[in-house]
Amino acid sequence: xxxxxxxxxxxxxxxxxxxxxxxxxxxAHGYELHQKLTAELGQVWHLSQSQIxxxxxxxxxxxxxxxxxQEQKKLPPKRLYKLTTAGQERFDDWxxxxxxxxxxxxxxxxxxxxxxxxxxxxxxxxQLVEEQIADTQARLQQLEDIQFTQPTGKIFNQMGLxxxxxxxxxxxxxxxSCRETLANSQKGAPTA
Amino acid sequence: xxxxxxxxxxxxxxxxxxxxxxxxxxxAHGYELHQKLTAELGQVWHLSQSQIxxxxxxxxxxxxxxxxxQEQKKLPPKRLYKLTTAGQERFDDWxxxxxxxxxxxxxxxxxxxxxxxxxxxxxxxxQLVEEQIADTQARLQQLEDIQFTQPTGKIFNQMGLxxxxxxxxxxxxxxxSCRETLANSQKGAPTA
DNA sequence: CGGATATACTCACTCAGTGAGTATATCGGA
DNA sequence: TCCGATATACTCACTGAGTGAGTATATCCG
Numbered sequence: 437x438x439x440x441x442x443x444x445x446x447x448x449x450x451x452x453x454x455x456x457x458x459x460x461x462x463x464a465h466g467y468e469l470h471q472k473l474t475a476e477l478g479q480v481w482h483l484s485q486s487q488i489x490x491x492x493x494x495x496x497x498x499x500x501x502x503x504x505x506q507e508q509k510k511l512p513p514k515r516l517y518k519l520t521t522a523g524q525e526r527f528d529d530w531x532x533x534x535x536x537x538x539x540x541x542x543x544x545x546x547x548x549x550x551x552x553x554x555x556x557x558x559x560x561x562x563q564l565v566e567e568q569i570a571d572t573q574a575r576l577q578q579l580e581d582i583q584f585t586q587p588t589g590k591i592f593n594q595m596g597l598x599x600x601x602x603x604x605x606x607x608x609x610x611x612x613s614c615r616e617t618l619a620n621s622q623k624g625a626p627t628a
Numbered sequence: 629x630x631x632x633x634x635x636x637x638x639x640x641x642x643x644x645x646x647x648x649x650x651x652x653x654x655x656a657h658g659y660e661l662h663q664k665l666t667a668e669l670g671q672v673w674h675l676s677q678s679q680i681x682x683x684x685x686x687x688x689x690x691x692x693x694x695x696x697x698q699e700q701k702k703l704p705p706k707r708l709y710k711l712t713t714a715g716q717e718r719f720d721d722w723x724x725x726x727x728x729x730x731x732x733x734x735x736x737x738x739x740x741x742x743x744x745x746x747x748x749x750x751x752x753x754x755q756l757v758e759e760q761i762a763d764t765q766a767r768l769q770q771l772e773d774i775q776f777t778q779p780t781g782k783i784f785n786q787m788g789l790x791x792x793x794x795x796x797x798x799x800x801x802x803x804x805s806c807r808e809t810l811a812n813s814q815k816g817a818p819t820a
Numbered sequence: 821c822g823g824a825t826a827t828a829c830t831c832a833c834t835c836a837g838t839g840a841g842t843a844t845a846t847c848g849g850a
Numbered sequence: 851t852c853c854g855a856t857a858t859a860c861t862c863a864c865t866g867a868g869t870g871a872g873t874a875t876a877t878c879c880g
Contacts, residue, residue: 450835450836451836452835482837483836484837484838484839486837486838486839486840487836487838490835490836490837491835491836494834494835
């Protein structure tokens with residue numbers, strides 16, 4: 437979800453929190469954030485440079501980050517951003533909240549959250565996975581109920597639902613395997 | 629994919645073809661299209677009325693559809709749209725093309741295509757499913773190759789890839805079950 | 821007869837994402 | 851030595867997805 441009253445929500449996952457997340461670890465400028473994002477979550481996010489810069493502008497307008505221009509002798513000046521307290525709060529709230537159980541949202545938003553939760557405290561990451569498993573099971577139940585009430589004539593609606601249910605099931609399997617991985621990496625190697 | 633040189637592609641599936649599709653079956657106005665879409669593909673698309681109207685405007689600007697204002701005695705005048713030949717061609721091209729094997733694209737774009745293909749000729753729908761199965765298998769192989777080349781340090785990238793692979797697998801299962809359903813409905817009940 | 825619901829569309833907005841362009845520096849190879 | 855590729859660092863103008871509220875009339879039901 438995007439950071440504002442406006443909430444597109446359906447099918448949309450906002451990259452804003454990913455940037456807030458990296459800034460919560462360390463202040464940085466746009467170019468750097470692009471690199472980190474690509475290196476650490478490149479399989480999750482595909483953001484162009486220009487998108488990064490435009491998001492940074494937006495976040496600054498909203499008062500969640502603040503940038504200061506750093507003159508450099510040789511290279512072009514860079515704008516170093518750091519989180520404001522408002523931004524930190526916003527990010528912390530997000531970090532503790534849960535993701536809508538849908539394929540896209542889980543793949544993008546949830547993994548991003550997991551990444552930052554883990555870097556803060558591996559226990560928290562495991563906790564998040566547990567919660568997400570519960571949410572996903574609940575949603576699965578819901579969809580199965582809906583499936584019964586669907587008119588049988590609309591076979592493509594049925595197919596759509598069927599696919600969604602299958603995908604949620606594969607998400608569930610994945611979450612369970614994540615729980616394993618995280619729980620083990622916690623004992624085996626205390627840091628990432 | 630959207631209808632223009634501009635192609636957001638990643639994570640985006642354009643609702644334009646859904647509207648072209650319904651207009652290829654019968655000319656209609658915005659309100660009506662919204663109803664049909666909700667009834668027939670409500671589990672696939674969630675378009676607001678305003679979105680429908682804005683897409684219709686765009687399609688008309690692009691010359692793919694043409695609207696004529698129908699005065700009504702009592703109710704407000706409505707704008708009846710029909711496909712232009714350019715629009716018909718564009719839609720036919722799309723109908724024969726294949727979908728990028730990703731969860732979202734399959735769930736939305738592919739099912740939409742299947743719906744219209746089936747209404748034109750059930751054989752064509754089965755054919756589409758076959759092709760999509762092949763594409764999906766190929767993509768699966770690709771992702772599994774990528775998985776090996778991923779640095780093991782980036783566990784969240786790994787998780788992201790793992791999830792994508794699981795989802796593609798569930799899509800594959802679903803496609804196979806679709807092939808069954810469509811093949812049977814073809815013999816059993818020749819019309820939808 | 822009065823309020824919910826159906827018909828039919830408009831407008832202003834935020835955010836996602838693309839793609840090309842700007843300007844400078846550094847480093848490796850013909 | 852210099853020339854082009856690559857890295858640093860950011861800007862701009864654009865299309866399109868999606869929201870949410872508003873307008874105006876008609877009809878139906880209790």
